Amino acid sequence: MYKVAILGSTGYVGEELVRLLYNHPSVKLTHLSSHSYQSEPYSKVYPHFKDLVDEVCIEDDLSKIDADILFIALPHGIASKVVTKELLATTKVIDLGADFRITSEAYDTWYKVEHFGKEVLEEAIYGLCEWNREYIQGARLIANPGCYVTCSLLSLIPLIKEGLIDTSTIIIDAKSGVTGAGRGLNIGTHYTECNESIKAYGLTSHRHTPEIEEKLEAFGGKKVTLTFTPHLVPMNRGILTTIYASLKPGVTNHEVNKVYNTYYEKEQFVRLLGDTSIAETRWVKGSNFCDISFKVDERTNRLIIVSALDNMMKGAASQAVQNMNIMLGLEEDTGIHYVPLFPA
Numbered sequence: 001m002y003k004v005a006i007l008g009s010t011g012y013v014g015e016e017l018v019r020l021l022y023n024h025p026s027v028k029l030t031h032l033s034s035h036s037y038q039s040e041p042y043s044k045v046y047p048h049f050k051d052l053v054d055e056v057c058i059e060d061d062l063s064k065i066d067a068d069i070l071f072i073a074l075p076h077g078i079a080s081k082v083v084t085k086e087l088l089a090t091t092k093v094i095d096l097g098a099d100f101r102i103t104s105e106a107y108d109t110w111y112k113v114e115h116f117g118k119e120v121l122e123e124a125i126y127g128l129c130e131w132n133r134e135y136i137q138g139a140r141l142i143a144n145p146g147c148y149v150t151c152s153l154l155s156l157i158p159l160i161k162e163g164l165i166d167t168s169t170i171i172i173d174a175k176s177g178v179t180g181a182g183r184g185l186n187i188g189t190h191y192t193e194c195n196e197s198i199k200a201y202g203l204t205s206h207r208h209t210p211e212i213e214e215k216l217e218a219f220g221g222k223k224v225t226l227t228f229t230p231h232l233v234p235m236n237r238g239i240l241t242t243i244y245a246s247l248k249p250g251v252t253n254h255e256v257n258k259v260y261n262t263y264y265e266k267e268q269f270v271r272l273l274g275d276t277s278i279a280e281t282r283w284v285k286g287s288n289f290c291d292i293s294f295k296v297d298e299r300t301n302r303l304i305i306v307s308a309l310d311n312m313m314k315g316a317a318s319q320a321v322q323n324m325n326i327m328l329g330l331e332e333d334t335g336i337h338y339v340p341l342f343p344a
């Protein structure tokens with residue numbers, strides 16, 4: 001049994017990690033950290049864990065944590081202080097925040113907080129499992145991708161890699177459930193402020209933009225500058241990305257289908273709906289699936305890709321566990337092969 005610690009265990013992503021790892025056959029949850037709930041039983045913070053996870057939350061003092069694997073589910077800006085070469089010498093780390101996902105230059109520009117871990121940043125491996133397995137296997141530090149980013153990258157990388165779309169025309173119109181904003185109090189996610197309304201935010205400035213562009217270039221092989229506009233939707237979970245791009249001359253529906261199949265046919269967590277049904281957040285809730293659908297608009301010569309995943313699962317916690325499974329040489333679907341929850 002591998003010993004696992006979680007920093008930020010009381011946040012939404014931390015809670016999802018606890019749920020998944022509690023059921024994971026190869027790990028034992030040994031340290032659940034919290035600032036606000038120190039010395040409180042975890043099941044008091046989240047009563048659905050009663051009689052299941054009653055362990056007491058501890059402070060996030062790493063000198064008191066002896067774990068084989070450390071998940072960090074803290075707001076960005078903290079992990080870069082916590083992760084050191086000394087820590088990595090004894091512990092595999094999976095960070096679910098943004099601190100190790102992008103170059104330090106992009107981080108400085110878009111996050112505007114000091115990065116304290118530049119010495120370890122260069123050894124971080126980007127944990128987009130379907131595209132980076134080979135490197136994840138030997139990694140000591142994983143940067144788990146962002147939720148909007150996972151949905152966007154899985155949809156776009158094959159098409160860019162195979163030159164099917166004009167990379168100067170990409171527009172990602174994305175929607176997120178409210179859990180995407182975390183559990184902390186925030187006026188924008190107060191019930192009366194977000195219910196019965198849909199709003200766009202972060203126009204031209206959302207922090208996932210550089211992550212999407214950087215990784216499309218890394219995995220797709222072409223420099224991309226795109227428009228990314230996220231929206232907050234009054235639902236608990238889910239990411240839906242509707243992506244528009246002009247097709248290169250002569251590219252047909254058949255070719256798009258073929259390319260997706262080439263890359264994802266054998267991927268158990270990417271489900272291809274082709275152009276026969278359209279991806280929806282409800283069909284992936286509580287699962288590690290990313291559903292991808294598309295339609296060629298022959299009138300405008302534009303491709304429209306609609307993809308969905310659960311922001312707390314494939315967009316965060318279950319992808320992090322998938323990364324852990326790869327790092328440890330376990331079956332990749334161990335503890336994360338859930339049928340989506342419906343109705344939810």
Ligand SMILES: NC(=O)C1=CN([C@@H]2O[C@H](COP(=O)(O)OP(=O)(O)OC[C@H]3O[C@@H](n4cnc5c(N)ncnc54)[C@H](OP(=O)(O)O)[C@@H]3O)[C@@H](O)[C@H]2O)C=CC1
Pocket residue numbers: 007008009010011012013014033034035036037072073074075076078096097098145146147179180181182183184311312315316
């Ligand atoms: N929500 C989502 O869908 C996704 C989130 N992420 C990323 O995962 C990370 C966690 O997100 P999420 O769970 O949503 O956020 P939450 O706000 O729900 O949880 C954050 C956690 O960190 C602790 N915390 C807050 N501030 C501090 C601080 N200053 N120092 C130490 N601990 C602190 C909080 O609890 P306590 O006070 O008990 O310590 C809480 O446990 C973030 O980096 C986020 O960007 C990534 C993908 C998707």
Ligand SMILES: CC(=O)N[C@@H](CCC(=O)OP(=O)(O)O)C(=O)O
Pocket residue numbers: 096097098145146147148176177178179180181182230232
């Ligand atoms: C709805 C909402 O507010 N979503 C968050 C993104 C989710 C998140 O936590 O960001 P990372 O994936 O980078 O960690 C936002 O737009 O900032």
